[in-house]
Amino acid sequence: MGMRKVAVVGAGMTKFMRRAQETGRELAYQATKMALDSCEMTLDDIDSVALGTAPDAFDGVHMKGEYLSDGAGAWNKPYMRCYVGGGTGVFAAIQGWYQVASGLFDTCLVVCEEKMSSCKPHPQGAFLTIFDHTTERALKPNLIWIFALEMNRYMTVHGLEKKDIARVAVKNKRNALDHPCAQVAADITVEDVLNSEVLAWPVQRLDVSPTSDGAASMVLAAEHVAKRITDKPVWIKGVGWSLDTAYWTNRDLYYPKYVESAARMAYDMAGIKEPRKEIHVVEPYDPFDYKELHHLEGLLLCEKGEAPRLTADGVTARDGDMPVCPSGGLLGVGNPIAASGIMKLNEIFWQLRGEAGKRQVPGQPRTGLAQSWGDLMQVGCVVVLGI
Amino acid sequence: MSAKIESFPGTPLSQADLDAGKVLTTYWKPKLEYGWDAGVAISRYLEELKNGRIIGIKCSRCRRVVVPPRVVCEWCWEPMNDWVYLQDTGTVNTYSICYIRWDASRAKEPQFPAVIWIDGASNAGFLHLLDEVDPDDVKIGMKVQAVWKPAEERAGSITDIEYFKPL
Ligand SMILES: [Zn+2]
Numbered sequence: 001m002g003m004r005k006v007a008v009v010g011a012g013m014t015k016f017m018r019r020a021q022e023t024g025r026e027l028a029y030q031a032t033k034m035a036l037d038s039c040e041m042t043l044d045d046i047d048s049v050a051l052g053t054a055p056d057a058f059d060g061v062h063m064k065g066e067y068l069s070d071g072a073g074a075w076n077k078p079y080m081r082c083y084v085g086g087g088t089g090v091f092a093a094i095q096g097w098y099q100v101a102s103g104l105f106d107t108c109l110v111v112c113e114e115k116m117s118s119c120k121p122h123p124q125g126a127f128l129t130i131f132d133h134t135t136e137r138a139l140k141p142n143l144i145w146i147f148a149l150e151m152n153r154y155m156t157v158h159g160l161e162k163k164d165i166a167r168v169a170v171k172n173k174r175n176a177l178d179h180p181c182a183q184v185a186a187d188i189t190v191e192d193v194l195n196s197e198v199l200a201w202p203v204q205r206l207d208v209s210p211t212s213d214g215a216a217s218m219v220l221a222a223e224h225v226a227k228r229i230t231d232k233p234v235w236i237k238g239v240g241w242s243l244d245t246a247y248w249t250n251r252d253l254y255y256p257k258y259v260e261s262a263a264r265m266a267y268d269m270a271g272i273k274e275p276r277k278e279i280h281v282v283e284p285y286d287p288f289d290y291k292e293l294h295h296l297e298g299l300l301l302c303e304k305g306e307a308p309r310l311t312a313d314g315v316t317a318r319d320g321d322m323p324v325c326p327s328g329g330l331l332g333v334g335n336p337i338a339a340s341g342i343m344k345l346n347e348i349f350w351q352l353r354g355e356a357g358k359r360q361v362p363g364q365p366r367t368g369l370a371q372s373w374g375d376l377m378q379v380g381c382v383v384v385l386g387i
Numbered sequence: 388m389s390a391k392i393e394s395f396p397g398t399p400l401s402q403a404d405l406d407a408g409k410v411l412t413t414y415w416k417p418k419l420e421y422g423w424d425a426g427v428a429i430s431r432y433l434e435e436l437k438n439g440r441i442i443g444i445k446c447s448r449c450r451r452v453v454v455p456p457r458v459v460c461e462w463c464w465e466p467m468n469d470w471v472y473l474q475d476t477g478t479v480n481t482y483s484i485c486y487i488r489w490d491a492s493r494a495k496e497p498q499f500p501a502v503i504w505i506d507g508a509s510n511a512g513f514l515h516l517l518d519e520v521d522p523d524d525v526k527i528g529m530k531v532q533a534v535w536k537p538a539e540e541r542a543g544s545i546t547d548i549e550y551f552k553p554l
Contacts, residue, residue, distance in 0.1 A: 008498045012390075013395065014396045015396070015397035016397075017397055017398075018400075019399070019400045020397055020398065020399060020400065021398035021399075021400050021404075027396075027397065030396035030397060031396070033396075034395070039467060041439070060415060060417070076548065100501060112535065120414075121490050122490050122491040123488060124489060124491050125489060125490055128489060131514075132455075133421075133428055134425050134430060134545075135432075135455050135513065135514075135545050136513075136514050138544050138545050139500070139515065139516060139545060139546065141489075141500065141514065142485070142487065142488060142489040142491075143489075144483075144487065145483055145485060145500045145514075148485065148500075149482065149502055150481070152481045152482060152483060153480065153481035153502075153527070180392075180393075180394070180395050181397070183399075183418035199486060199487050199491075200483045200484065200485035200500075201483055201484040201485075201486075202483070203483070213397075226395050230471050236500075245461050246461075247453070247455070247457070247461065247464070248513075249480075249511070249512050249513045249514055250510070250511040252480075252510070253481060253502075261435060307400055355391070
């Protein structure tokens with residue numbers, strides 16, 4: 001297809017926090033500076049910048065792309081901003097990837113930022129416009145409804161109990177104890193999840209990731225540049241993204257077909273035939289515990305309805321056969337929406353380079369995957385990384 | 388790199404910091420108003436709700452009957468203009484029992500949001516609420532029927548159906 005090889009050569013992120021002292025642009029600067037420093041590059045070495053962040057109404061800042069441009073290092077450079085809800089982080093990385101893969105630029109910074117604490121009294125209010133203004137908003141919905149509805153459908157179709165799902169929250173929050181940026185790392189039990197406040201059955205307090213402030217960045221480079229910068233480039237082997245119908249009440253929510261489409265596109269590009277054997281470490285999008293399971297199935301890493309059993313058997317533990325969310329995920333590290341997708345890619349980058357410290361999965365993984373999900377529960381974005 | 392870095396940037400604020408007034412915050416409470424036009428397909432849908440009927444629309448290529456109606460089949464990209472009256476009964480495709488309000492505060496009474504697949508449509512339906520149901524009895528697959536507002540109170544809105552109740 002005439003595409004150039006693209007490597008991730010640097011990664012950076014801020015702590016993920018309930019409320020940060022820094023502004024959004026200050027967070028964007030901190031994460032981006034760390035990413036450049038990590039590969040001994042300066043802004044002069046960067047050809048273009050791809051930014052991901054939530055819509056203006058979310059922060060009450062008009063033209064948020066422009067607002068964040070100084071922190072993102074975008075001045076006097078080709079700059080673009082993208083947003084696909086929770087899918088934004090991995091989507092922004094894909095935007096950066098084709099700027100380099102196409103031959104247009106040799107280097108690209110990918111920057112994602114979110115400061116959710118600005119929205120009062122709770123950022124849930126800013127999400128209400130995702131519901132159809134005429135046919136749904138008159139019912140006075142709240143955001144949690146759609147997740148609760150999807151979770152119940154998934155549980156019922158497969159005959160699952162809450163405890164089958166709660167194990168994901170327990171695993172990820174524990175994994176996050178080893179992540180220096182984690183906001184809600186905790187050593188909890190399945191009982192704690194089952195006894196936590198019921199928000200919208202079956203969703204309980206500890207099934208849900210928090211709202212967060214934070215930023216995360218990565219540096220992408222074409223092959224000839226990457227080899228000058230580092231002797232440990234991590235290659236973007238495949239990318240995929242896909243959209244399902246926005247008429248979400250007209251499809252069966254038990255299975256994310258659009259994630260499967262995105263995964264198949266990425267696997268084809270990466271030459272992956274048997275994902276379960278060839279993907280060694282996985283960071284699926286986990287804003288809710290059931291979403292990790294739902295996404296593992298959509299990613300074809302197990303059969304439909306099988307992910308809870310893999311979790312119960314320890315297959316997805318950090319030292320398991322297929323480690324899932326060794327970072328601690330959104331459930332443990334936190335969920336500053338766009339930045340959380342880059343946090344996942346950074347985790348795979350560190351895991352494949354053997355630099356994940358206490359979080360390092362055993363067995364010298366060579367191929368990993370990060371996935372994000374968003375919009376009206378119908379966007380899937382997948383990136384396969386490899387060394 | 389992660390393993391070599393001792394401290395990551397970012398300064399978390401605690402509630403104590405906020406209580407002690409250590410943070411300067413500027414507030415703004417916008418008053419935004421919008422008026423959304425219903426458009427071609429949804430206008431007909433709302434008119435029929437006012438008449439106490441649920442109407443869907445059929446694709447001339449894939450033969451799918453969908454509700455809410457739309458002017459184009461998003462899968463076939465064919466225009467849709469074959470209107471079909473549906474039943475006011477259906478099946479609970481999924482539901483939730485919600486104890487919080489839109490701003491995450493606690494609700495007094497739980498609500499039962501549900502996706503109801505409408506009889507006569509092709510595995511399609513819409514978001515609405517259930518009522519006259521016990522939390523222990525509500526089930527996916529349950530048959531339900533619309534409870535309409537009295538004709539003189541209907542306004543051409545999805546809320547012309549007050550809720551769905553078990554059949
Ligand atoms: Zn059609």
